[in-house]
Structures are given as structure tokens and as C-alpha cells.
Amino acid sequence: MSTVRPRRSVLYMPGANARALDKARSLPADGLILDLEDAVAVDAKELARNQIAEALKTGGYGFREVIVRTNGLETPWGIDDIKALAPLGPDAILLPKVEDPATILKAEALLNEVGAPASTTIWAMMETPLGILRAAEIAASSKRLTCFVMGTSDLTKDLHSRHTPMRLPMLTSLGITMLAARAYGLSILDGVYLDLKDEEGYRASCLQGVELGFDGKTLIHPGQVEGANVVFAPSEGEIAWSRKIIDAFAAAEAEGKGVVLVEGKLIENLHVENAKRICALADAIAARG
Numbered sequence: 001m002s003t004v005r006p007r008r009s010v011l012y013m014p015g016a017n018a019r020a021l022d023k024a025r026s027l028p029a030d031g032l033i034l035d036l037e038d039a040v041a042v043d044a045k046e047l048a049r050n051q052i053a054e055a056l057k058t059g060g061y062g063f064r065e066v067i068v069r070t071n072g073l074e075t076p077w078g079i080d081d082i083k084a085l086a087p088l089g090p091d092a093i094l095l096p097k098v099e100d101p102a103t104i105l106k107a108e109a110l111l112n113e114v115g116a117p118a119s120t121t122i123w124a125m126m127e128t129p130l131g132i133l134r135a136a137e138i139a140a141s142s143k144r145l146t147c148f149v150m151g152t153s154d155l156t157k158d159l160h161s162r163h164t165p166m167r168l169p170m171l172t173s174l175g176i177t178m179l180a181a182r183a184y185g186l187s188i189l190d191g192v193y194l195d196l197k198d199e200e201g202y203r204a205s206c207l208q209g210v211e212l213g214f215d216g217k218t219l220i221h222p223g224q225v226e227g228a229n230v231v232f233a234p235s236e237g238e239i240a241w242s243r244k245i246i247d248a249f250a251a252a253e254a255e256g257k258g259v260v261l262v263e264g265k266l267i268e269n270l271h272v273e274n275a276k277r278i279c280a281l282a283d284a285i286a287a288r289g
């Protein structure tokens with residue numbers, strides 16, 4: 001099981017936007033990405049870093065995971081971003097445009113060097129053709145790497161493809177990265193939906209994300225949080241079915257059987273494993289209140 005930590009809704013906000021950093025303390029998002037990279041203009045990089053440092057020191061984000069997206073390590077800011085912010089103990093440092101295992105290992109060495117707590121993990125943006133082709137090597141590179149985040153805007157640009165309703169041009173990249181994440185026990189989050197006015201399209205993209213296996217979706221506006229929280233949570237029906245087959249299988253096992261029929265459907269251990277994952281996720285969401 002890769003994770004039972006709910007990551008249904010993970011909201012980006014520009015580190016230069018003090019109002020957003022504050023407002024995030026009251027939003028029902030499972031995670032917050034405090035961004036230093038593409039949402040922050042060059043002239044505002046230092047301001048954004050200082051404001052994120054203040055936000056981390058002040059805290060108050062409660063159950064929400066707090067992730068800092070740094071600039072790339074090869075840019076003039078990336079290494080200083082890590083040096084300044086990793087010691088303050090965010091839940092994760094998110095590296096943009098990761099294309100090789102060496103980048104993860106370099107970030108890991110930096111985290112150790114600056115004394116970041118062991119609880120600060122590394123997340124990687126998967127958003128370039130080379131990064132996708134090396135997804136498995138990257139996923140295997142470090143135990144400190146715990147999550148992939150799809151960067152579908154950068155990918156669409158680099159592939160010269162288009163944003164389409166069912167995302168056919170994106171499916172190869174999503175699939176390859178999904179395989180790598182699951183093979184190495186990482187969480188994986190879907191990319192952002194850019195059209196804030198298109199509620200129907202947004203919901204369809206969340207549903208597609210669930211079907212593809214994503215743990216949740218990255219978001220750009222508070223108005224998207226609730227939709228993702230609903231669609232990426234197990235439904236009442238799924239929870240009830242999961243509890244039912246767990247109980248039925250346990251009873252069958254007690255009689256020395258390895259399979260059981262529930263409502264005419266064959267249930268084996270693999271279904272029970274999945275049912276336990278669903279129940280653990282549902283319990284973790286319920287504990288959030």
C-alpha cells in the first residue's frame with residue numbers, strides 16, 4: 001500500500017501571494033503547495049521565499065500537508081530555496097522538472113546537509129519528456145522520494161500536444177508515470193485543470209483521474225477543492241462493499257476457504273487487500289472531520 005494519507009486535493013499558491021498563504025489555513029484542501037517556481041515572477045523570488053519562511057514559522061495549517069515547490073536546482077534560486085526552507089520542516093520539498101535520479105540524490109544530500117527533519121520528504125514534478133522516459137529510475141532513486149506530481153501544462157507544451165477533454169495526448173505520459181509510481185510505492189497526483197469556469201469539464205477530469213489510479217489532483221483555485229475532495233474520496237457504496245467483503249472473506253478463511261462468493265461475485269485475497277486500502281483511506285478522511 002503506497003499511502004493512506006488523504007491527498008485528494010492539493011492546492012498550489014504563489015509564494016508571493018500573502019493573502020493566499022494566509023487563506024490556505026482555512027481551506028479544506030488535503031495539501032498546499034507553496035510555490036516558488038513558475039507562479040512567481042523573477043523579481044518576486046526573494047519576497048516569495050521570505051513569505052513562505054514566515055508562513056512555515058507561523059504554522060497553523062493543521063491537518064493539511066505543506067509542500068514547498070522550489071525553483072530548479074540548476075537555477076540561481078533552487079539551492080538557496082532548499083537551504084532557507086527545508087530546515088523549517090515542511091512536509092515535503094517539491095522539485096520541478098525532474099529529469100534524472102541525480103537531481104533527487106542532490107536534493108537529498110542538501111536536505112541532510114542543512115539538517116532538514118527526517119519527516120521532510122521529497123516530491124518530484126514529472127513534466128518533461130525526458131523525465132517521463134526515466135520515471136522508473138527516478139522513482140527508485142531514494143527512499144526520501146514519496147510522491148510524483150504530474151505537470152501536465154509543461155508536458156503539453158513540450159509534446160506540442162493540446163489540452164483535450166479526454167486527454168488522449170496525455171495518456172501515455174500519465175500511464176508510464178503511474179506504473180513507475182506504483183512499482184516503487186510512491187503516491188501520485190494528477191495535473192491541474194486550467195479552466196476555472198468549466199465545472200463540468202473539471203469534474204470529468206477528476207473522475208478520469210480516479211479511474212487512472214491517481215491519489216488526488218493538484219489544483220489552482222480554492223473553488224476546485226471541494227470537487228476533488230468528493231470525487232477522490234471512496235463513495236459510501238464503495239466503503240459499504242469493502243467492509244462487507246472484508247467480513248465475508250474473514251469468515252470464509254476461518255472455515256479454511258481461500259475464496260468466497262459475495263452477492264454472486266468471486267472475492268479473493270487481492271480484492272480484500274484493495275478493500276482494506278479503501279477503508280483505511282475512508283477512516284483517515286473521516287478522522288479529518
Ligand SMILES: CC(C)(COP(=O)(O)OP(=O)(O)OC[C@H]1O[C@@H](n2cnc3c(N)ncnc32)[C@H](O)[C@@H]1OP(=O)(O)O)[C@@H](O)C(=O)NCCC(=O)NCCSC(=O)C[C@H](O)C(=O)O
Nearest residue numbers: 012013014019020023038039127151152153154220221222
Ligand atoms: C488563478 C488565480 C490568479 C486567480 O486569483 P484571484 O483572481 O485572486 O481569484 P479569486 O478572486 O477568485 O479568489 C478568491 C479568493 O481565493 C483566494 N485564492 C485564489 N487563489 C488561491 C490559491 N491558489 N490559494 C489560496 N487562496 C487563493 C483569493 O486570495 C481570494 O481570497 P479572498 O481575498 O479571501 O476573497 C489564483 O487562483 C492563483 O494564483 N492560482 C494559483 C496559480 C498557480 O499557483 N500556478 C502555478 C501552479 S500550476 C503549475 O505550475 C502546474 C505544473 O507545473 C504544470 O506544468 O502543469
Ligand SMILES: [Mg+2]
Nearest residue numbers: 038127151154
Ligand atoms: Mg510545470
